[in-house]
Amino acid sequence: MAVEGGRRRERRDAVESRRKVLGAARRLFEERGVDAVSMHEIGRAAGVGQGTLYRRFEHKGALCSALLQEEIEGFEEEARRRVGSRGSALGRLKWFLGRLARFNDENAALLGAVRDAAGGERRIETHRNPFYEGLRENVAELLWEALEEGEIPEELDIECMTDTLLAALGIDLYLYQRRELKMSRERIVDSLRSLLEALRVRG
């Protein structure tokens, strides 16, 4: 039988349920905002039972992640091209941070919902998921490159610094700065860029 990744492919009815749920969720979220729509309501609108809904998507965060998937793939594709290009590693990192900030702005509602769903037992999922791990890999690689090329000092702890940079653009802080402190995206990104610039080892 046709398989994928070593395990049986989804059955046709499962695929169909998934499609119906994603469609209903997209429409309801659009109409009334992510927070105002309940899982039961999504199930009802999609014409599937709760069992089906939760079998396809473990929880609301997982459903929102699935809705983000297309955007994420676009982001990752673009990042792969730019991050892998030539030129100063520090320069590429600066670009990456700007692009990530834009991603935040463009997907604030879903990112916020994904975050909200990651509490209690699921707290770890904020960081242990393919998207965060991808971000981490990109940033860490650029920092290592910058270090090898002598752009930044040897003493820095690259792994920790990677998480620090990403935390500075975490959706919670980002939305607080944007909406509560009324900071512009430019300002937030520039602050990180000047931080990196201030680290630069001068010949």
Add this chain to the structure above:
Amino acid sequence: MAVEGGRRRERRDAVESRRKVLGAARRLFEERGVDAVSMHEIGRAAGVGQGTLYRRFEHKGALCSALLQEEIEGFEEEARRRVGSRGSALGRLKWFLGRLARFNDENAALLGAVRDAAGGERRIETHRNPFYEGLRENVAELLWEALEEGEIPEELDIECMTDTLLAALGIDLYLYQRRELKMSRERIVDSLRSLLEALRVRG
């Protein structure tokens, strides 16, 4: 009548309910962990109704904040003394970050619960609360001092950098680094200290 802060003091029965709830919560949290205890259960153990419970504490996060209050006051008192002392501002900031990391370790369970409760409409409360605002004030003041004394470069955006440093010690990332990545507190703190050191303007 005796007032405080311009509004009527809490009635005796209200004070008593608050005391009973906090006592019951402390005991239950101790016995079975914060996540495993429900609000209704706390009300029952405290011998008060749901109306009373929720009138005293808007939600579980607020209850946990109240339980943290004593620890927070100790932290803030110590911080006031050390932050206001003489010596290099950068040095005092390094101390502050280490102390905050210790605070995280010592209060991980309650801090985590406070965070979990801040979702959806309450997302903003993660940053708009007296504790975070206090941290922010301390770090920003130290950074401004460091800048005025020429320890760090003029180009840095102090307000943004304050949030970045605090995000690096936010409870989510902190617990991920400690528990998932198995980093020691020392390593996490040192990474931030060397970041600050790398910014230092050399004579």
Add this chain to the structure above:
DNA sequence: ACTGGAAATGGACATATGTCCATTTGAATA
């Protein structure tokens, strides 16, 4: 001491998430 009325109270209720399980369905194999 008495009293007016704001604050406090308890528990039913409304709403949300997420689980369970008896039944049905689909696709790989005979």
Add this chain to the structure above:
DNA sequence: TATTCAAATGGACATATGTCCATTTCCAGT
């Protein structure tokens, strides 16, 4: 085509949070 059984399904159920409101209690002013 017939058989088989893991996967999928729906909706009742269990459990959680948080609101509502009729009733009671406290206390400041008289």
